[in-house]
Amino acid sequence: MQDDISGWSDWDQNFGQIEEISSPSELHGLLTGIVCVTEVPSRDEWLQILSTIDIPKINEDALAILTEEAEDIAHALSEDELDYLPLLPDDEHSLAERVQALADWCAGVVLGFGLASGHIRSDEQELIESLQDVASVEFDETDDDEEGEESYLELYEFVRLIPVSLSMGRKKIPVLESSLLQNFHSKMKSAIEASDSSNVVEVFTPYRPS
Secondary structure: OHHHHHOHHHHHHHHOOOOOOOOHHHHHHHHHHHHOOEOOOOHHHHHHHHHHOOOOOOOHHHHHHHHHHHHHHHHHOOOOOOOOOOOOOOOOOOHHHHHHHHHHHHHHHHHHHHHHOOOOOOOOHHHHHHHHHHHOOOOOHHHOOHHHHHHHHHHHHHHOOHHHHHHOOOOOEOHHHOHHHHHHHHHHHHHHHHHHHHOOOOOOOOOOOO
16 A cells, blocks of 8 residues: 555554544644744654644654654755655545545644744745645535545645745744744743742643644
């Protein structure tokens, strides 16, 4: 199956049971959106990013997958490359599954880009809105035919290179300088200060935007 070649099988095995994300495709989109803005996150930075969006700690193998994929994505998003591919299930899966995964991926890109940047260039608003439109697509059983397959492929080709446009010409910032982790460190500092002042140990649970 193409799932093994694309990496979907590994991602589904390592991330498919995480309740805080809709699917591995959403996580791949999130990773993509972040890397559109920042330098490739290190292992420790991934731990902080995942904590910020309220995803439970993952094992070392899964961390290695994220780190390696981020490096591959960063290369694919370079200005002279057009070979970036979203991580989606192959056509052995039902059309409904693939449409939902594409919607999840789009939602992930928007979330990751927004968390890492907080800034949209004037020419990017329409691109973000296009991703949001596809993220809200709902599959109808009546679309499960050849015409539906064609529509899915059109959507796929329409959105798959949007991250290239979002990344192109953008000076990548260190992850620690991104709004994502600046917000993380600010909240952590506040939580620690509050704990110290009251001598009460509190558990900090970052808020994950919906």
